[in-house]
Amino acid sequence: MAQEKIRGNKNSALVVGAGIAGMQSALLLAEMGTKVFLLEQGPAIGGYFPLLDKTFPTNSCGVCFMSPTPPAFCPIYECHLHDNIELLPYSEVVKVEGKEGDFNVSVVRKPRMVDPKRCTLCEACVKVCPVEVEREFGGGLEKRKAIYLPFPQAIPHSFVIDPKTCTRCGECVKVCGPGAIDLNMKEEQEEIEAGAIILGFGFEPFIAQRKGEYGFGRYENVLTSIQFERLLSTSSPTQGLPTRVSNGKKMEKIAFIQCVGSRDPSCGQNHCSTICCMYATKQAMIAKDRSPGLGVTFFYMDIRPMGKDYERYYERAKTEYGIEYIRSAVSSIKEVQQTKNLLITYVKEDGTFEEREFDAVVLSVGFTPPQAIKDLAGRMGLQLNPQGFCQTGEFSPAHTSIKGIFVGGAFRGPRDIPETVVEGSSAAAAAASFLAPNRLPHVAKEYPVEGALGDEIPKVGVFLCHCGEALKKSLSIPDLVNGTKQLREVVHVEEVGLACLPEDLDLIKKRIGEQGLNRIVIAGCSHREIRGAMEEMAKGIGFNPYLIEYANIREQCAFVHEGYPKLATEKAMALIRAGVERARRSQPIRTGKQAIDKKGLVVGGGLAGMTASLQLAQQGYEIYLIEKGKELGGNLRESFYTLKGSNPQNLLNELIKQVGANPSIHLYSEAEVLGFEKKNGHYRTKIRHQNEEKVFDHGALILATGGKEVTPKEYLYGEDSRVLTQRQLDKMIHSNDQGLKDIHSLVMIQCVGSRDAEHPYCSRVCCGHAVMNALKLKENNPDMNIYVLYRDVRTYGFYETYYHDARGKGVIFMRYDLENKPKVTLQGGNLQVSLFDPAMNSPVTLSADRVVLSTGIEPNDHRELAKIFDVDLNPDGFFMEANPKSAPLDSVDRGKFFCGLCHSPNFMEDVISQGSAAAARAGALLSKETVEEKAYQAYVIKRLCCGCGLCVETCPYGARVLNEEEGKAEVIGSLCQGCGSCVIACRNAASQQRNFEKDLNLAALDAVMD
Amino acid sequence: MSKKAAVKVIEGKTEEAIVGFLKSLLEKGVVEGIMVPKPLPSKDGFVQTLIRNPEMLNGVAILSPTMPVQSARVISSLSVKNLDKKIAAVMKACEIRAAVELAKFLQVKPDHLYLIGIDCPGTFEVPDYAKMAQEGKGGEALTKALLQGTEKGEISPPSGYAFRTACQMCEYPVPQADIVLKLYGYKADQEIGVEIGDKLEKEIEEKGILSFSENEPASRNEVVNKVIADRTKKRDALFQEFKGIVKDLQSFLDRFSTCVRCHNCMVACPICYCKECVFKTAVFEHDGDQFLRWADRKGEIRMPTDTLIFHLIRMSHMVTSCIGCGLCDSACPSRLPVATLFRSVGDRVQKMFQYVPGRDTAEVPPVATFKEDELKIESAAL
Amino acid sequence: MAEFEPRIVAFLCHWCTYTGADLAGTTRQQYPPNVRVVHLMCSGAVDSIYVLKALIDGADGVLIGGCHPGDCHYQTGNYKARRRVAILKGILQQMGYTEDRVLLKWISASEGKLFADTVTKMVDDLKKMGPNPMKQLWNA
Incomplete structure (x- = not known):
């Protein structure tokens, strides 16, 4: 260990692990003005994410929407770009000392x-x-x-x-x-000082060899899902075409085996890995996209697509893609010697055996905690749960057992990307609230004032970077220098070695001064590589960075045309010409700044709304909390216990107390939202409160308007008082209702108001709810006969262990199909439930003292609110997010966020995560004094505008409005993201985009054509 | 649902009967002005005229057989800014369809407008009509002949003359309007039909202007369908013929080589609503040496350089909304088949989006919207 | 006579395809140098004028690259581009451009190889099609 440095201070944060969760935490904290050290054990950041080509349920990538300031590049790149994030790749934490607010972390840089x-x-x-x-x-x-x-x-x-x-x-x-x-x-040791630490260690895939019976490692054509994922990537050696390992031939018929290393105590994995059903279904769909004739068969126990819109995805896989799902247990896999095909023997639901042959088998491996974490956790004193993942409180999901250390993502247990994004955000919120009291004012970098450009004639300086000789192999630099000298308004051309290094940057700086250059073209690598360094240099001397153009003659020329020196040089010349033509026409851009109204408005005072309000208030913002009811709490008021054993009523009281005690939260109960307007990016909401209209200005909006239990319309509900819902049963259990004593036989029916035509989604919590109540009843009366009639048991994650328990305690789970729903009838005054039991392959009749319906969750009627706040609803009536994968809580219009049951059905702990996450997203926005507008904004040449409204129609951000008086279109700078679609909608170029004007683009086109 | 009625014609004076109906609209305050074609003093043409005094309606030419300007353009200027009085406009079917398109682009504000359409027997080129008038083949004689023809849908122009090509191939002889004056299937010297749309039916009935009855000549549908079928046949034949003439780039350029770049087609087009065309903006300004570079590359270049791109760009802007009025043809000094070109491309492109321009203001033009699940780019369609 | 070398103009969106083309470079995916890239912020910002102008000025092929459906950084620009290209193709067909000289392709930032393959295939296809008929009219 050669040397030691100490960096950071009490206000900085250390994020350990740069996967999706870690990157999300880092980006949000950095956006809030916190100095973040983002540590990653591998040589590059990104975690498992770079492995993924397409993600469910969109079958696209879309993770770029994760950035708090969209549009953005991939978060990997955004972390690299962010001024407040310092990457520590190839590093490990060896020691954590100190305590909350003042940690000293020893880091080894490999x-x-x-x-x-x-x-x-x-x-x-x-x-x-x-x-x-x-x-x-x-x-x-x-x-x-x-x-x-x-x-x-x-x-x-x-x-x-x-x-x-x-x-x-x-x-x-x-x-x-x-x-x-x-x-x-040599290895170096560094000391990092940080006020808070966020752990995003993630997960590791289950090692498939541990389930020897599936033949992984022995049979060539048995792959893990990780391998298959890679095979399907367009950047794989087969370009995404699924081929057999044994002979390189196209796969024709493949099988997926689910729950390999999940729900399997025999290999120490008693939890459900939660996402395998979905990722495997995605892989199957992508595989069929790439190879349409491919036959795909799933062997599974329960299928568990319980996230937002996942049920639809699964239905699509079955109906549109023709993927076959067989509920079964695989008993053996054998390889056929000659063909290397695989024979799968499996037991069907009715107990009979069958055998099928496939030419490849994919093992859907589950997830384990990262193996290396045990040691570190021991040294730090960090508590892990029985499965080895990070232990958190049910109602404090972002908090580890150590104060000041937070956690998000798969290190808490296997979860999908949207949840990981949410938890990465909620960990950031927790850390930000924690750091807030000491936070220093955010100091923006100071730059000299820019020189005026006026109407000066362009003087273009072109710098040709040969990238440390690398470009000289494919390009003739002297030819390019000579060619460039001929171009109009080019006054200086110079060859440089590495324009990104300080030596050459200094040289360019010097030339700007000497030659009076007012436009620069850098011919070399992609602007993505060099823009940061160039712009910093330019700003340092008061040179407007938008007067620099980049001719990409490295990535898009020299590196890809190695065999064609002459043609490549010609092409490079064309690209330089286009750069010069653009530069000649480019104008300085001084981005506008929009002051932020540093207040938040939260609609809905349930669990999500109160959580969000408190988190934001703790971060130092004033909050208006609007609740339509008399009391705070919403659905939480009706909750008395949880599966994991926490007390929701204590939480309720605690939250109400905190909200009441927080001077920054202004609560308006029995209030109604009347109107909303958006002006220059500011929001203004009008409410009625105690017969009085009030108007609030705010910079962020959080909608937490909740959902409700579906009211059952079947199974004699409402006709016979012995048919009740789980919630009604909760109350009986909670109040120790005398009626419970007389129950000998109780039948629970799952999926009432879920996964049917009217509610084509899974409500996620009902299986857990049924298991919870079944366990409670068994605890009080072990002799009670409890039947749970289900379609798939969806006790995902660690809830699986409770399901396992319930079965152990004699709760009987019987399956039914949607086509063959159970019937509840009255026979001589007694309730009877009849159904077809696929395990017995025969009809069964159960007599029941009570029938308990596990009702789904539906959103409150938000149509009016959606209209007022100009946000979208999905077909099920939940608020619709900007991107279901990576911006799960954001609306397209940045500044509006959703959380809680109005977003999707969820357990309380996930609702808490969502509430905090929405607060983090909002906080990232509110933390700044001003928001910088996008540079390449649209503008209107009013003389030309006919007011046809096509630009208004096409703008996805509401940044275009028609000035009714003038009959002309206008651009709202703070909303314009600079996509240019309004420019194209306009027929006569009244609508333009700064430095992408149509004439400028056409000049570039002319230049590349010559 | 619209309501039907009939207007009795006395002594075979069909136009007078219609004028009587229009007068009642003014007199009873349904509207405060009516725009309607009136003969020029020289009697060799017609012009749209805005009338407020009912008496001035005497002598208007409801059936004016020419289309000197696209009335959609006229009602655009009339309605687009601060029109707060109710105005009716008598327009041809294609003019109304153009107005519907312009309403989608906010260039016509329909709030205070009532469009009155009349079954269209077809129109003549303006110079043709002037000649007809001089030869005594215009005026009342022509009107009478046309009105006779509409009963059975067998309309023949005076000998030696033809309807405008666009009219010959127009599949929309019956307008969709707030008030439709129906000729096809009627003995127009005795009675003509009127159909009143939702916007007006209540007022017209309450003010006692018309009394409604569902009666209609039994043959009307048949006659209308016959006219549509005849014209569709003609259209397809013209498309076919055009395809024979313009089959590749070379033949296209040959056919359009006499374009003098006067932009008359654009000026006449009701859909080209821009105040100043993109071709007059900085987008098409170039450095002088750019022209030289083009000449170098291409050996030589025709000047001005933007003839071909003008037609193509104009087409990309408005072809999805082209309603086929054919005024571009009429306006072309070089007699280029601009309308046939636009109609045949329009036909293909509009079908792609199941879009019928001019049908309903509630429909969104294809250029202003999209569907997530359409036009798979993997397929040959794109 | 030397083999015909088609000229392709590519309009690439900033976030996906342009970055994908960069990735092709980083990973040294070789493709023929017949393509010239014009960088725009979004495929939805490709005006028909650009494409028509490119063809008139002698481009043998035009490639428009955008984000995959659902991935557009500006929400829906790629869908708008798709409509525009459809309309353009309708027009070009009438002009006798029956072949696919205008190609709209979804290429993400991680699909460097796809970008290289697309260009390679396009060059091959265009070689088979022969030069842009526009060029036959030239006197060059």
Whole structure:
């Protein structure tokens, strides 16, 4: 350990683990003005996410919507770009000392042996490296060298040497032009000081070899779902076409085996891994997209698509994609010697055996906690749950057992991306509330005032960067220099070696001064690589950064046309010409700033609304909390206990007390929202409260308007008082109702008002609710006969263990189909439930003293509110998010957020996460004094505008309005995101986009055509 | 649902009967002005005229057989800014359809407008009619002949003349309007039909202007269908013929090579509503040396350079809304078949979105909307 | 005569396809240098004028690259682009452009290989189709 540095302070945060949850926490905290250290044990950030090509339920990627400031690039790249985030890749935490508010963390920085600042990705090193090993994420199907790029988009965007396999032969050092490689680099230890720590360690896939009977590792065509995921990626060696490992032939008929390493105490995995049903279904759909003739069969116990819109996805898989789902238990897999096909023997629901042959088998592996965490947890004193994941309180899901250390995402247990995004946000909210009292005012960087440009004639300076000689292989730099000199208004052309390094930046700076350059073209790498450094340099000398154009002659020319030096040079010349033409026409852009009304307005005072209000108030913002009822609490008032054993009434009282005691929260109960308007990005909401109209200005809006129990319309509900809902049973149990004593036989019916034509979604909580009440009843009266009639038992995650318990205690679970629903009848005054039992393959009749209906959750009627607040509802009446994957709580119009049952059915702990997460998203917005408007905004040449309204119609952000008086369109700067779709909607170029004017684009087109 | 009625014609004076009906609209305060075609003093043409005094309606030409300007453009300027009195406008079916399109682009504000349409037997080119008038084939004689023809849907132009090409191929002889004056199937010298839309039916009945009855000549539907069928046949034949003439780029350019770039087609087009065309903006200004570079690349370039792109861009802007009035044809000094070109492309593109321009203001033009699940780009359609 | 080398103009959206094209570079996916990229913020910001102008000025093919459905960084720009291209194709057909010289393609930021493959295939296809008929009218 060579040296030691101490960085950070009591106000900074350390995020450990840079997967989806960690990146989300880091981005939000950074956006709130907190200095964030984002530590990742691997050489590049991103966690498992780079493995994924398409995600459910959208079958697209879309994770870019995760950024708190959309539109944005992939979060991996956004973390890299953010001023307040410092990445610590290839690092590990070795020791945590101190306490909340003042942690000292010892971090070991592993040697990368390649300097990311100098590495130009020229690949010379890869060509000479003699060591070949298996590639991470390759699922054993791909190779890499000891010096390698972890994955193509890896951040840091640089090669790295894997010290374990590197033989230190030194070949790479010899060929590295920029001298980026240092084989003697040593491990370094750093000390990081932080006020709060967020753990985002994530998960690890179950090791399939542990279930030897499935033949993984022995049979070539048995793959894990991780391998299959990689195979389906368009960047895989087969470009996403599912092919057999044994012979490279296209797969024709494949089987998915579910719950490999899940719901299986025999391998120490008694939890449900929650997402395998969905990811496997997604893989099956993608596989069929890529290879339409592919036959896909699932072998499963219960299918569990219980997230928002997941049920529809599953239905689509069955009906549209023709994917076959067989409820069964696989008893063996054997390989057919000649064909290497696989014979699966399975037991069907009715106990009979069958055998089927497939040419490949995918094992849907479950998830385990990260193996390395045990040691660290022990050293830190961090409590883990029995499954080895991070222990959290049911009502404090973002808090670990150590004060000041927070957690989000799959380290709490397996979960999907939307939940991970939510929890990454809620961990950020918890940390932000914790750090808030000490937070220093956010100091913006100061830059010199920009020089006026006026109507000066453009003087273009072109700098040709050969990227440490790397471009010289494919391009003739002298030809380009000469060609560029001929271009109109170009007054200076110069070749540079590495424009991104301070030496060359200084040189460019000097030339701007010497030559009076007022437009710059950088010909070299993609603007994505160099823009940051260039703009910083420009701002430092008062040069408007929007007067710099980039000609991408590296990624989009030299690197991809290696065999065609002449044509590549011609193309590079065309790209430079286009850059110059753009530069000549570009104008300085001074982005507008929009003051933020640093207040939030929360509609709905239930669990989600109160949580969100408190979190925001703790972060230091004033909150208007609007509740239509007399009392706070909403559905929480009706909850008396939980499956995990917490007391909701204590929570209710505590929250009401805190809301009441918080001077920043202004509560308006028995209030009604009357109107809402949006002006320059500010919100103004009008309410009626105690017969008085009140108007509030605010910068963020959180809708937490809740949902309710579906009122059953069947099973004699409402006709016979012995037919009740789970909630009514809750009350009986809670009040120790005498009637309970006389119950000998009780039948619960699941999916009442869920997963049917009227409510085509899963309500997520009812299976757990039934198991909870069944356990309660058994606890009081072990002799009671309890039957649970279900379609699929969806006790996901750790709830699975309670299901297991209930079965152990004699609760009988019987399955029914939607086509064959149970019937509740009266026979001689007694309730009788008849159904067809697929396990017995015969009809069964149960006599019941009580029938308890597990009713689903539906949203409150939000149609009026949705109209007032200009937000969308999904077909089920829940609020619709901007992106179901990565912006699950945001509306398209940034500044409005949803949480709680108005968003989707959820357990209390998830509602709490959502409430805090919405507060974090809102807090990221409110924390700034001003929001910078987008640079490439649209504008209107009024003289040309006919007021036809096409631009207004097309704008997805409501940034276009028609000025009725003038009959002309206008742009609301604070809302315009700069997509340019209004520019195209306009027929006569009245609508334009700054520095993407139509004439400018056409000039670029003319330039590339020549 | 609209209500039907009939207007009795006395002594075979059909136009007078209609004028009587229009007068009652003014007199009873249903509207405060009526725009209607009136003969020019020279009697060799017609012009849309805005009338407020009922007496001035005498002598108007309801059946004016020419279309000197697209009335949709006229009611655009009339209605788009601060029109707060109710105005009726007598327009041809294609003009009304253009007005519906313009309403979608906010260029016609329909709030205070009542459109009166009349079954259209077809129109003549303006110079043709002037000649007809001089030859004594216009005026009342023509009106009478046309009205006779509409009874059976067999309308023939005076010998030596033809209807405008666009009219010959127009499948919309019957307008959709607030008030429709019906000729097809009627003995127009005895009675004509009137259909009053939702916007007016109550007022017209309450003010005793008309009394409604569902009666209609039994043959009307048949006659209308016959006219539509005849014209559709003609349309398809013209499309076919056009396809033969313009089959590739070369033949297209040959056919359109005499374009003088006067932009008359654009000026006449009711859908081209821009105040200033994009071709006059900075978008089409270039450095002088750019022209030289083009000449280098192409060997030589025709000047001005934007003839071809003008037609194509104009088409990309308005072809989805082209209602086929054919005024572009009429306006073209080089007699280029602009209308047939636009109609045949329009036909293809409009079908793509199941869009019928001019049908209903509630329909959204294809350029202003999209569906998430359409036009799969993997398929050959795109 | 040397083999015909088609010229392709590609209008690429900032977030997905342009970044995908960058990734093709980072990963050294080789493709022929026949393509010239014009960078725009969104596929929904590709005006018909650009495409028609490119064809008139002699581009043998035009590629428009956008985010996959559901992934548009501006929510719906790609859907708008899709309609625009459909209308354009309707027009071009009448002009005798019966072949697919205008290609709309969804290429994400992670699909560098797809970008390279798309260009490669487009170049091959265009070689089979031959030059843009517009060029036959030139005197070059």
